Amino acid sequence: MACLDRREEVWSALDAVTDPEIDESVVSLDFVTELKIDSSNRVEIEFRLPTYWCAPNFAFLMASDMRDAVTALEWVRDVSVRLSDHFSADLINRSVALRQDFRDAFPGETDDDLSAIRQKFLGQAFERRQELLLQCLIARGYGPDWIARASLSELIGLELDQEGIALRNLYLFILRKMDPDAGEEALAFTTANKRPLDNQDLRTYLRKIAATRRNAEFNGFICRSLLSERVKRESVRKS
Amino acid sequence: MFTTKSGEKIFVVDGHVHLWDGSDENIKNRYGEEFIKCFYDYHKLSPKEYVWPYKKYQKYTDEDFEQDVFENGYVDFAIFNPQYLGDFYHQGFSNLERNEAFRKKHPDRVITNGFWDPRNEEAGLKQLEQDAQKFGWRGVKLYTAEWKGDSKGWKLTDPWSYRYLEKSQELGLKNIHVHKGPTIRPLNKDAFDVADVDEVASLFPDLNFIVEHCGLPRLNDFTFIAAQEPNVYAGLAVAIALIHARPRYFSEIISELTFWLGPDRILFGSDYALWQPKWIIEKFMDLELPEDLAAETGPLTLETKKKILGENAARLYHIDIGEQNKQFGLPVSDKAEPAGTTAPVA
Numbered sequence: 001m002a003c004l005d006r007r008e009e010v011w012s013a014l015d016a017v018t019d020p021e022i023d024e025s026v027v028s029l030d031f032v033t034e035l036k037i038d039s040s041n042r043v044e045i046e047f048r049l050p051t052y053w054c055a056p057n058f059a060f061l062m063a064s065d066m067r068d069a070v071t072a073l074e075w076v077r078d079v080s081v082r083l084s085d086h087f088s089a090d091l092i093n094r095s096v097a098l099r100q101d102f103r104d105a106f107p108g109e110t111d112d113d114l115s116a117i118r119q120k121f122l123g124q125a126f127e128r129r130q131e132l133l134l135q136c137l138i139a140r141g142y143g144p145d146w147i148a149r150a151s152l153s154e155l156i157g158l159e160l161d162q163e164g165i166a167l168r169n170l171y172l173f174i175l176r177k178m179d180p181d182a183g184e185e186a187l188a189f190t191t192a193n194k195r196p197l198d199n200q201d202l203r204t205y206l207r208k209i210a211a212t213r214r215n216a217e218f219n220g221f222i223c224r225s226l227l228s229e230r231v232k233r234e235s236v237r238k239s
Numbered sequence: 240m241f242t243t244k245s246g247e248k249i250f251v252v253d254g255h256v257h258l259w260d261g262s263d264e265n266i267k268n269r270y271g272e273e274f275i276k277c278f279y280d281y282h283k284l285s286p287k288e289y290v291w292p293y294k295k296y297q298k299y300t301d302e303d304f305e306q307d308v309f310e311n312g313y314v315d316f317a318i319f320n321p322q323y324l325g326d327f328y329h330q331g332f333s334n335l336e337r338n339e340a341f342r343k344k345h346p347d348r349v350i351t352n353g354f355w356d357p358r359n360e361e362a363g364l365k366q367l368e369q370d371a372q373k374f375g376w377r378g379v380k381l382y383t384a385e386w387k388g389d390s391k392g393w394k395l396t397d398p399w400s401y402r403y404l405e406k407s408q409e410l411g412l413k414n415i416h417v418h419k420g421p422t423i424r425p426l427n428k429d430a431f432d433v434a435d436v437d438e439v440a441s442l443f444p445d446l447n448f449i450v451e452h453c454g455l456p457r458l459n460d461f462t463f464i465a466a467q468e469p470n471v472y473a474g475l476a477v478a479i480a481l482i483h484a485r486p487r488y489f490s491e492i493i494s495e496l497t498f499w500l501g502p503d504r505i506l507f508g509s510d511y512a513l514w515q516p517k518w519i520i521e522k523f524m525d526l527e528l529p530e531d532l533a534a535e536t537g538p539l540t541l542e543t544k545k546k547i548l549g550e551n552a553a554r555l556y557h558i559d560i561g562e563q564n565k566q567f568g569l570p571v572s573d574k575a576e577p578a579g580t581t582a583p584v585a
Contacts, residue, residue, distance in 0.1 A: 021456065051280070052273035055421040055430040087270065102427060109391070110427040117429055211459040214491055219456040221485055229280035 006037055006075065013069040014045070020058055020121035022220040023128050026066065029220075030227060033084070042078040043070050048085050050227035056088040057114055060105060063096045085234075123192035126174050128216050130189065131209040133167040140164070147189055148199035155188035241313040241520055241548070249524075249545055250560045252552035253314040253516050255416075255451065255476040255508025257322070258341060259332050262298040270386070271327035282513055284480050289515050299512055301341060309348065312509070312516035315549070316558055319351045320380035320416050320451070320508075326387060339374050347566065350556055352378040352416065355407070357399035358387050364406055371410045377556055379412050380451075384420025384430075391422045395435040404443050414555050416474060418451040431457045433464055440468040447555055449506060452477040453496060462499040472555075473500055475547070476508035482522045490528050494536040502543040506552050520548065 014035075015027045026032060026047065034046035045066055049059060063081045070079045081096055083089045088106075095105035102114045134147060140160075152175075160168060175182065179194070189197055197205055241249040261275030279296055291299075308314045319342075321333030335353065342349040353376040355367050370376070384392045393400065395417065407415065421430040433454050440448045453473040454461025465471040473496050482489040496505050507523075509516040528539050553560050 051277045053277060053421050057426055057428075057430065087273070106426050109424055111425045112427050114427050117427060120429065211462065211495065214488075214495070215456065215459040218458060218481070218488055218492070221481070221488060222456070225284060225484065226277070226280045229283045230276075233276065233280070 006041075007035065009073055010035060010037065010043055010045075010070055010076075013073055014066055017062060017065045017069050018125070019223070020061055020118070021124075021216065022223060023121075023125035023216050024220055026062055029223065031062070032066075040077060041075055042080075043076055044080050044082070045070065046082045046084055048083065048230075050223040050230060052085060052087055054086065056086075056092060056106070057102060057117060059083055059086060059088070060092050060096070060102050061114060061118065063092055067096055067099075122174070122178060124212050124216070126178055126192050127209040127212040129167070129171045129174050131206065131213045133164075133171045134189065134206065134209075136164050136167050144199040144202040147202065148197045150188045151185050152182060152188050153184040156184075240315055241524060243524065243541070247541075248564075250315055250549040250553065250563060251313050251516075251520065252316040252318065252507070252549045252556070252558065253308060253312070253509050253511065254318050254449070254506040254552045255320050255474060256304075256308060256317045256511040257319065257333055257513075258299075258301070258304055258337055259322070259512070260298050260328065260330060260334060260337075261296075261332060265298075265328045265330055265332075267327055267329055271324070271332075274324065274327055274332070278513060281477070281480075284484050285514050286483050286518055289518055291512075296512065301344070304341070304511070305345075307515050307517070308509075308511055309345075312511075313520050314509075314516050315348065315563060316552070316556075317349055317511075318378075318508075318552065318556065319349065320418075321352065321354055322380065322382055322385075322418075323354055323356075324382075324385060326385075335370070335374065342374075350377060352376055352380050352414070353412070354380050354382070355403050356385060356387065357393055357397050357403050358390060360399055364402065367403070367406060368410065371412060376410075376412055378414030378416060379407060380416040380418065382418045382420060384418075384422055390424070391426070392420070392424055392430075394424075395439045400439075401442075404439060404446065408443060408446060413445070414447050414449060416449045416451055419454070419457070429457075433457050433460050436461075436471065437464040437468060440464075440471050444470055446470065447472060449474045449555075451508070453492070458492065458495070462495055465504065466499040469504075471500075472504045472506055472551075474506050474508050476510035477513075479507065479519055479523065480510070480514045482519060482526065486522075486526070487529065490526065490532055493526075493539060494528055494532045497539065497543060498536040502546045503551055503554075505547045506555075507548045523548070 011027060014032060015025045017026050018024060019026060019029055022029065031047045031049060032045060033048055034044070036044040047062070047066070063083055067079050067081045070076055083092050091105045103110050137147065155168065187196060191197065241251055243249065261271070261278070266272050275297055279293055282296060283290060308317055319338045321335060321338060324332040338351045342351045351374060353367070353370055353374060355363060359366070383394060417436060419431050419433060433450065436448055436450055447470050449472040450461055450465070451474040453475060455478055465473060478492050479489065481492070509519055524544060526539060550560065552558070
């Protein structure tokens with residue numbers, strides 16, 4: 001039983017790791033192909049992506065995020081994360097194992113680490129989740145004036161149905177990630193650059209963030225389709 | 240030529256087609272093998288009855304093309320946008336000589352574009368000059384993610400790229416089709432960033448930049464740029480293939496594009512043999528935007544569909560629709576049609 005619980009713990013740690021451009025969990029996207037825990041609490045994870053060509057920086061981010069998420073579990077002694085069937089798998093796997101920076105994985109091919117791109121996609125994930133929550137609140141009768149001036153504590157105190165609670169949790173999670181020091185009295189809804197929203201022209205802003213959310217959805221659909229075809233193709237070959 | 244249920248004839252230009260060779264004999268290495276396999280996974284977005292066996296998909300014949308594109312696919316004019324991939328395939332994935340031979344077979348129905356790669360520097364500029372004359376190109380297809388030796392890609396704003404854009408202008412290669420793939424240097428940046436299109440579109444206002452796949456997977460960044468740059472166009476290849484598996488998604492894409500770019504800067508492309516024009520065009524002509532989208536951005540009218548399917552590309556490539564109609568024995572009279580439906584011959 002203890003072993004089963006540990007597997008669950010690892011899966012749930014992995015579930016918090018997202019594909020940066022789709023903003024969905026690597027588990028729900030079905031990227032993780034293997035999870036092994038040996039008797040000395042060493043964890044081995046294998047994952048693959050929808051194509052052999054997926055951008056290596058995103059692959060690196062996911063691999064190192066998975067490593068860090070699982071390392072954070074108290075009982076874990078060691079974690080290995082292996083990307084398979086990817087053109088730069090060897091370089092990425094070696095660097096992730098050595099806990100190197102992305103610059104070390106691809107010497108001479110980058111001019112900086114991945115923090116800027118991580119920040120960019122965090123902003124997009126923020127917009128995506130905010131849009132989903134705002135549409136839900138608007139459908140339940142909350143108007144532009146309320147949205148533009150509501151504080152975090154007011155948002156947290158709202159009585160919502162199950163769907164609303166789930167969307168609010170997703171939003172609050174990323175809001176805390178972007179701004180860990182935001183107090184209860186801070187505005188609940190701002191732009192990703194922390195500017196207040198204009199209650200007179202909320203529609204324009206909503207159009208902008210809807211485009212961000214849609215973009216993630218299209219990419220999510222294409223990734224899922226390609227991955228499922230890839231899996232079929234490879235299982236035919238192996239059988 | 241597509242005929243609507245009410246009998247109206249619609250002129251069709253397929254702005255993005257290929258005759259490729261991904262056969263085992265032509266594959267150089269694992270990269271070539273993975274490339275065609277990945278293409279095949281995209282192919283599976285087709286309706287089931289249009290899915291080919293893998294072997295046929297690797298290399299198909301001129302006759303397959305003629306049947307699928309010209310005979311069954313409603314396409315009057317097809318534009319070849321080659322993808323060379325010389326590091327992956329012995330004779331190239333697209334082969335310019337083969338494209339040219341096919342154009343000679345169908346001189347009144349095929350336009351062949353070329354390509355260039357700024358990493359070929361001075362020698363490439365000379366080659367481009369020769370090829371453009373030899374093949375009579377009117378445009379080029381650029382694939383910024385193409386591998387070349389140690390390099391895994393390039394940007395439109397690289398110094399040598401400016402030289403090539405100047406040369407393109409000089410040679411009358413006005414239509415620059417740009418495809419963003421993954422892994423552009425430097426690798427820490429967003430590999431699909433479309434910002435370089437913005438910069439060169441402002442610097443070269445006389446060139447048309449057709450962004451293939453409308454910037455996917457960066458559709459939102461693309462529409463933002465295209466709204467500001469009048470010489471930036473959306474190529475619908477790949478995006479329009481979603482019309483079968485996810486009609487709602489495609490409706491959202493097309494309503495965003497018409498909202499930001501208007502009806503005159505969107506070009507149909509099937510990306511044949513990735514997908515066949517027949518089913519795409521049939522579904523596109525049947526498409527009506529869901530009410531909520533139509534309320535936001537207006538309905539997708541027949542006029543707009545006609546522009547997207549043929550008139551916009553005809554304008555960019557100087558195809559005289561009236562002249563074409565004459566060849567097909569159709570009425571030519573410009574006056575009988577509503578204003579703006581006949582492409583001006585610039």
